[in-house]
Amino acid sequence: MSRKPDSRPVSIRDVAALAGVSLSTASRAINNVSNVTPEIRERVARAVAVLGYRPNHAAQSLRRRSSRTIGCMFTDVTNPLYARLYRAIEERLRNDGYMLLLANSLNNAEREIEILSMFEDRGMDGVIVAPGNEHDQRVVSTVENLKIPTVVLDRDLTTTKDKVSFEHVSGMKALVTYLAELGHRDIALVLAHTGNRPTRRRIEGFRAGMKANGMPVASDMIVQLPTSMSSAFHAVTELLARNRRPSAVIVQGTTILNETLNAISAAGLRIPDDISLASIGDPDFARNHVPPISTVRTDMEAVAEQCAKLLLTRIRSDGAGEPVCVRVATDVIIRGSCAAPTKHPSRNTVV
Amino acid sequence: MSRKPDSRPVSIRDVAALAGVSLSTASRAINNVSNVTPEIRERVARAVAVLGYRPNHAAQSLRRRSSRTIGCMFTDVTNPLYARLYRAIEERLRNDGYMLLLANSLNNAEREIEILSMFEDRGMDGVIVAPGNEHDQRVVSTVENLKIPTVVLDRDLTTTKDKVSFEHVSGMKALVTYLAELGHRDIALVLAHTGNRPTRRRIEGFRAGMKANGMPVASDMIVQLPTSMSSAFHAVTELLARNRRPSAVIVQGTTILNETLNAISAAGLRIPDDISLASIGDPDFARNHVPPISTVRTDMEAVAEQCAKLLLTRIRSDGAGEPVCVRVATDVIIRGSCAAPTKHPSRNTVV
DNA sequence: GTGAAAGCGCTAACAG
DNA sequence: CTGTTAGCGCTTTCAC
Numbered sequence: 001m002s003r004k005p006d007s008r009p010v011s012i013r014d015v016a017a018l019a020g021v022s023l024s025t026a027s028r029a030i031n032n033v034s035n036v037t038p039e040i041r042e043r044v045a046r047a048v049a050v051l052g053y054r055p056n057h058a059a060q061s062l063r064r065r066s067s068r069t070i071g072c073m074f075t076d077v078t079n080p081l082y083a084r085l086y087r088a089i090e091e092r093l094r095n096d097g098y099m100l101l102l103a104n105s106l107n108n109a110e111r112e113i114e115i116l117s118m119f120e121d122r123g124m125d126g127v128i129v130a131p132g133n134e135h136d137q138r139v140v141s142t143v144e145n146l147k148i149p150t151v152v153l154d155r156d157l158t159t160t161k162d163k164v165s166f167e168h169v170s171g172m173k174a175l176v177t178y179l180a181e182l183g184h185r186d187i188a189l190v191l192a193h194t195g196n197r198p199t200r201r202r203i204e205g206f207r208a209g210m211k212a213n214g215m216p217v218a219s220d221m222i223v224q225l226p227t228s229m230s231s232a233f234h235a236v237t238e239l240l241a242r243n244r245r246p247s248a249v250i251v252q253g254t255t256i257l258n259e260t261l262n263a264i265s266a267a268g269l270r271i272p273d274d275i276s277l278a279s280i281g282d283p284d285f286a287r288n289h290v291p292p293i294s295t296v297r298t299d300m301e302a303v304a305e306q307c308a309k310l311l312l313t314r315i316r317s318d319g320a321g322e323p324v325c326v327r328v329a330t331d332v333i334i335r336g337s338c339a340a341p342t343k344h345p346s347r348n349t350v351v
Numbered sequence: 352m353s354r355k356p357d358s359r360p361v362s363i364r365d366v367a368a369l370a371g372v373s374l375s376t377a378s379r380a381i382n383n384v385s386n387v388t389p390e391i392r393e394r395v396a397r398a399v400a401v402l403g404y405r406p407n408h409a410a411q412s413l414r415r416r417s418s419r420t421i422g423c424m425f426t427d428v429t430n431p432l433y434a435r436l437y438r439a440i441e442e443r444l445r446n447d448g449y450m451l452l453l454a455n456s457l458n459n460a461e462r463e464i465e466i467l468s469m470f471e472d473r474g475m476d477g478v479i480v481a482p483g484n485e486h487d488q489r490v491v492s493t494v495e496n497l498k499i500p501t502v503v504l505d506r507d508l509t510t511t512k513d514k515v516s517f518e519h520v521s522g523m524k525a526l527v528t529y530l531a532e533l534g535h536r537d538i539a540l541v542l543a544h545t546g547n548r549p550t551r552r553r554i555e556g557f558r559a560g561m562k563a564n565g566m567p568v569a570s571d572m573i574v575q576l577p578t579s580m581s582s583a584f585h586a587v588t589e590l591l592a593r594n595r596r597p598s599a600v601i602v603q604g605t606t607i608l609n610e611t612l613n614a615i616s617a618a619g620l621r622i623p624d625d626i627s628l629a630s631i632g633d634p635d636f637a638r639n640h641v642p643p644i645s646t647v648r649t650d651m652e653a654v655a656e657q658c659a660k661l662l663l664t665r666i667r668s669d670g671a672g673e674p675v676c677v678r679v680a681t682d683v684i685i686r687g688s689c690a691a692p693t694k695h696p697s698r699n700t701v702v
Numbered sequence: 703g704t705g706a707a708a709g710c711g712c713t714a715a716c717a718g
Numbered sequence: 719c720t721g722t723t724a725g726c727g728c729t730t731t732c733a734c
Contacts, residue, residue, distance in 0.1 A: 011711055011712085013711080021720075022720065022722075024714080024721065025719085025721070027712070031713085035719060037720090054468075054472050056474070056710085057473040057474055058710085058711080061409035063714085065726075076438065078431065078438055084429055086453070090453075090454065090455060099454065099473065100454075102437070102453040103450065104441060118450060121405050121408055122450065233641055255635065259636065259639060261613070261616075266641055284606065285606060288584065289613055290613055362728085364727080364728095373705045374705085374729095375705060376703085376704055378730085379703090379729090384730095386703055386704095387704085391703085406727085406728075407726085410726070410728040410729090411729080414709085414727080414729050415728085416710075706731105706732090707732085708729105708730090708731085709729095712726085713725095715722105715725105717720100717722080
């Protein structure tokens with residue numbers, strides 16, 4: 001049965017020998033490249049099957065100068081948004097035979113630089129990155145100098161790399177408009193304070209939405225939490241205890257949404273009767289919550305699709321061509337957590 | 352300045368040439384192997400710096416038969432537990448120069464088999480896997496036949512691979528005992544219905560705990576939800592509406608915890624005054640919740656440490672040695688969500 | 703201590 | 719259409 005003591009796994013040599021053809025013919029047959037007699041192709045295929053031959057990936061990579069691997073660098077997979085995006089990218093890219101290296105940068109500049117250069121050293125065919133340090137000059141230039149196809153994800157870097165960014169502004173604007181049409185005027189926004197694009201754009205969209213609907217935005221209606229881990233509970237509790245309490249709150253991210261729900265419940269308020277709530281980002285539980293939470297979300301499958309397309313195109317063209325910048329829409333998903341504000345019966349305001 | 356048109360990146364040849372030494376000496380100097388004159392070492396180092404030489408990973412892998420890469424296969428990174436574990440493993444293994452390939456199996460047997468064989472083909476130095484299909488014979492034998500160092504994570508596979516498993520039983524037992532000592536007798540358990548080890552063991556631990564404290568466990572006090580995505584809200588709502596409502600509920604996982612919180616709040620109950628709540632698994636928001644949720648948790652850093660240790664040992668010994676099975680403790684973290692049951696004033700029971 | 707040479711497993715010219 | 723040959727970039731005997 002077996003001809004070798006299994007010391008060395010079978011190589012393409014063995015296949016060629018068994019099929020009675022040369023090395024290169026075996027290679028061609030296996031890779032369906034150029035013309036090979038059907039009969040020979042068949043013989044080689046059989047030999048492959050008999051021997052259980054499996055190509056050596058390192059050798060292929062070395063020779064082809066391609067690892068069929070894509071590197072992903074995100075701040076933290078622990079963030080459900082990134083987890084979902086990763087899953088979607090993996091799903092999309094596996095169809096093309098790619099596997100993914102995932103590195104968490106944990107927002108650390110040194111580390112981001114290191115990861116990026118490891119990706120390069122390891123011959124990634126491409127990378128998808130969302131550097132936490134959008135403004136760190138060393139990080140920015142490391143990204144810029146990458147010599148492999150690169151997609152920058154939702155960052156405002158000035159770069160010649162391909163980018164895919166989310167349309168936060170129009171989404172936020174639409175959400176605010178929806179709320180305005182419901183009759184809300186006192187709308188609060190609660191989000192984490194990151195210096196990055198998403199936060200900036202969301203605030204921008206919020207402001208634009210308020211303005212477009214002829215509403216002023218009091219500075220204390222935009223609450224930026226120090227870090228994404230800090231307690232939104234207290235911030236929201238404070239918000240709800242104000243003399244003039246907002247009739248609607250927009251909160252960003254899974255963690256903050258959770259804590260806001262907690263705070264609203266603790267305050268004895270009902271959604272949407274006493275207060276309307278909408279979320280930026282659409283964690284699974286938002287849909288299953290009772291009532292389900294309205295959100296403004298970005299379709300991660302679409303994002304993944306765009307990243308993949310850009311990357312694959314760039315890879316195939318060997319990096320040639322102008323940088324492309326794709327924008328992915330952000331949609332308002334209306335569910336049951338927003339309603340017309342009550343005529344202040346339960347508001348703290350003195351009527 | 353530059354001597355080459357940058358068509359080919361600099362290779363170790365270039366380094367050797369610039370340093371005026373042979374290829375092999377350059378290699379030895381770079382890898383700090385065998386004796387090399389300090390002076391030559393210095394010259395080579397300088398050449399490396401000047402040229403910006405970076406080893407070709409594919410070539411190294413081919414030659415060394417080691418990719419310095421570990422493959423991780425989990426059901427779904429979207430599960431916060433796996434996300435945290437991944438992050439911890441990455442953190443631990445990067446110290447040893449490893450990067451990680453992450454593949455989501457999505458609980459699909461075909462896919463698990465495919466992923467595993469890709470890991471093998473791609474010359475992973477080791478893999479850490481938690482197959483969703485613990486009982487699928489093909490998956491099991493694929494794992495068993497892997498020819499690379501393997502750690503099976505918290506599964507009851509009969510295998511000769513190294514394993515690291517969580518001590519669910521003792522943890523659950525301790526949690527139930529804690530609740531019992533608080534005075535609870537009607538304790539419900541809500542978890543997702545997976546056929547896998549964690550679920551089985553948790554139920555086992557729950558039962559053991561009840562028994563040890565002289566409490567009967569009514570069959571309807573263990574609620575298994577069809578899938579982890581199904582609505583725990585309704586299940587818990589039903590639980591709370593029972594004539595004899597449980598005074599304490601233990602719920603498993605982030606999603607179910609969320610929905611349970613939602614259901615309790617919707618039912619107008621207070622934690623821990625009206626009902627005690629404890630969680631299996633410790634999502635970040637459990638700690639930040641008001642009141643903070645008591646949990647039984649496994650320290651993912653410890654798990655990562657064990658996985659890494661096992662894998663590294665196995666890699667260094669070239670796979671030799673008996674399979675090792677490590678158990679990681681599961682701890683009860685007491686926070687504010689459990690209290691002595693009230694004397695049924697708010698219970699549905701007719702007094 | 704250092705160099706020459708072989709070869710990891712594979713693909714891609716280049717001949718025939 | 720197939721075989722011969724030359725490397726990809728690196729590590730590692732084996733001589734010196």
